[in-house]
Amino acid sequence: MKTRVLVAGTKFGQVYLEGLRRPGSPYELAGILARGSERSRACAEHYGVPLYTDPGQVPADVRLACVVIRGGLLGGPGAQIARQLMERGIHVLQEHPLHRDELAECLRTAAANGVVYHLNSFYANTAPVRRFLAAAAELRARRQVRYVDAATGFQVAYALLDILGQALGGVRPWAFTRPAGRGAAMTGLTSLDMPFVSLDGVLGGIPATLRVQNQLDPADPDNYAHLLHRITIGTEAGNLTLVSTHGPIVWSPRPDFPREVQTAESGIVHFARQGGEDHLDVPSAMPLGPAQAPSYRRIFDTVWPEGIEHALGRLARAAEAGDSPLPSGQYHLTLCTLWQELTALLGPPELVRATAPKMLGPHEVKELGAAAEGAA
Incomplete structure (x- = not known):
C-alpha cells in the first residue's frame, strides 16, 4: 500500500x-x-x-x-x-x-x-550532487583538504552550505569577511558588470572563498542567476570539481612538473618516473561518473x-x-546560523531589472564545439 x-x-x-x-x-x-x-x-x-x-x-x-x-x-x-x-x-x-x-x-x-x-536543501538530494558527495568522502579519506572555492546565486546559498558541509564533514569552525572594496567601484564598471561578491575565510577549518551573485529581479526572483552551484575542493593531490549543480564531476590532478628527464637511445625525451604507479599517466582532467550533465528539460x-x-x-x-x-535538526540549525551570518555580510540583494538572456540553441552549441575542434 x-x-x-x-x-x-x-x-x-x-x-x-x-x-x-x-x-x-x-x-x-x-x-x-x-x-x-x-x-x-x-x-x-x-x-x-x-x-x-x-x-x-x-x-x-x-x-x-x-x-x-x-x-x-x-x-x-x-x-x-x-x-x-x-x-x-x-x-x-x-x-x-x-x-x-x-x-x-x-x-x-x-x-x-x-x-x-x-x-x-533540495539540491543535496539530487543524483549528481550525491555522486559528488560520495567522491568527496572518498577523497577526504585519502588526502587532506587544503582549500575550497565555490560560487552560487544568493537564492540557493543555503543549499551550497549544506553541500559543502556534507562534502567537508561539517562547517565548524567558520569565519568569513567581505573584502573592503568592490571591484566595480575601483574600475568604474557597474555592479551588473561585476555581479559576484566574494567572501573569504575558513569553513570547517579549511581556507575557503565563496563567490555569491547577490542580485534579485523582484519581477522574477527565481530567474537570472548566472549559475546555481560550482564547487572545487582542493587537496595536495588535485582538485575535485562539481562544474554545475547537475554535473559533471571532474578530477584534475595538481600540476606536477618532473625535475628530471630521461633520454632514450632514440633521442626521445621522457619524463622520469617516480616509482610505483606513475601519476603522470593520469589524465590532467577527467570526469568521474557521467561526462555530460543532463539537459534542463531532463533536470525538470x-x-x-x-x-x-x-x-x-x-x-x-x-x-x-x-x-x-534532533540530530539532523541540530546540523541544520548550525547551517541556518552560518547562512544568516553570511547573508548579513553580503547585505540585501541588489535589486536589478534583468532582461531575458539570449540562450544558445543546439545548433549554436554545436558550432562552439566545431570551433574548438578546429582550433586543435
Missing part, C-alpha cells in the same frame, strides 16, 4: 507534485494544501486530487507532508503551516530556507508530537523529481524507525 503524501504549495511545489508521479513511486499524492488561487485550483484539477485551504481539512490518513511554502524570512507562512501539520501527527519535509528561530520552533513541535521533521522532468523521492524516502525511513528529529 502506498504512503499518502500531501504537498503544501503550488509554485516550486510543482516539482514535488511531479516527484510523486514517478513510475513505481511508493507514494500517493493525497491532496494539495494552498490558499485556493487559480494556480492551486488548476494544479488540483490536473493531478486529480482534493484542494485543501486549511491544515485542519487534511484527512487523518495522510502520513507525510511536503511543505513548499516560503518561511517568514521570505514573507511566507511555511513554518507555521509545518507546525500545524505536525500537531496533527504528520511527518514533514520542508523546503529551505528558514530562519534559525523558525527551524528551532519546528523541531520543538516535532519532538512534542512524536513526528519526524526534515529541512530539505527526471533529476529533480527523483531527488524529491530520495528526500521523501529518508523522511519515511526515519518515521518508520521512530528516529528523533
Whole structure:
C-alpha cells in the first residue's frame, strides 16, 4: 500500500507534485494544501486530487507532508503551516530556507508530537550532487583538504552550505569577511558588470572563498542567476570539481612538473618516473561518473523529481524507525546560523531589472564545439 503524501504549495511545489508521479513511486499524492488561487485550483484539477485551504481539512490518513511554502524570512507562512501539520501527527519535509528561530520552533513541535521533521536543501538530494558527495568522502579519506572555492546565486546559498558541509564533514569552525572594496567601484564598471561578491575565510577549518551573485529581479526572483552551484575542493593531490549543480564531476590532478628527464637511445625525451604507479599517466582532467550533465528539460522532468523521492524516502525511513528529529535538526540549525551570518555580510540583494538572456540553441552549441575542434 502506498504512503499518502500531501504537498503544501503550488509554485516550486510543482516539482514535488511531479516527484510523486514517478513510475513505481511508493507514494500517493493525497491532496494539495494552498490558499485556493487559480494556480492551486488548476494544479488540483490536473493531478486529480482534493484542494485543501486549511491544515485542519487534511484527512487523518495522510502520513507525510511536503511543505513548499516560503518561511517568514521570505514573507511566507511555511513554518507555521509545518507546525500545524505536525500537531496533527504528520511527518514533514520542508523546503529551505528558514530562519534559525523558525527551524528551532519546528523541531520543538516535532519532538512534542512524536513526528519526524526534515529541512530539505533540495539540491543535496539530487543524483549528481550525491555522486559528488560520495567522491568527496572518498577523497577526504585519502588526502587532506587544503582549500575550497565555490560560487552560487544568493537564492540557493543555503543549499551550497549544506553541500559543502556534507562534502567537508561539517562547517565548524567558520569565519568569513567581505573584502573592503568592490571591484566595480575601483574600475568604474557597474555592479551588473561585476555581479559576484566574494567572501573569504575558513569553513570547517579549511581556507575557503565563496563567490555569491547577490542580485534579485523582484519581477522574477527565481530567474537570472548566472549559475546555481560550482564547487572545487582542493587537496595536495588535485582538485575535485562539481562544474554545475547537475554535473559533471571532474578530477584534475595538481600540476606536477618532473625535475628530471630521461633520454632514450632514440633521442626521445621522457619524463622520469617516480616509482610505483606513475601519476603522470593520469589524465590532467577527467570526469568521474557521467561526462555530460543532463539537459534542463531532463533536470525538470527526471533529476529533480527523483531527488524529491530520495528526500521523501529518508523522511519515511526515519518515521518508520521512530528516529528523533534532533540530530539532523541540530546540523541544520548550525547551517541556518552560518547562512544568516553570511547573508548579513553580503547585505540585501541588489535589486536589478534583468532582461531575458539570449540562450544558445543546439545548433549554436554545436558550432562552439566545431570551433574548438578546429582550433586543435
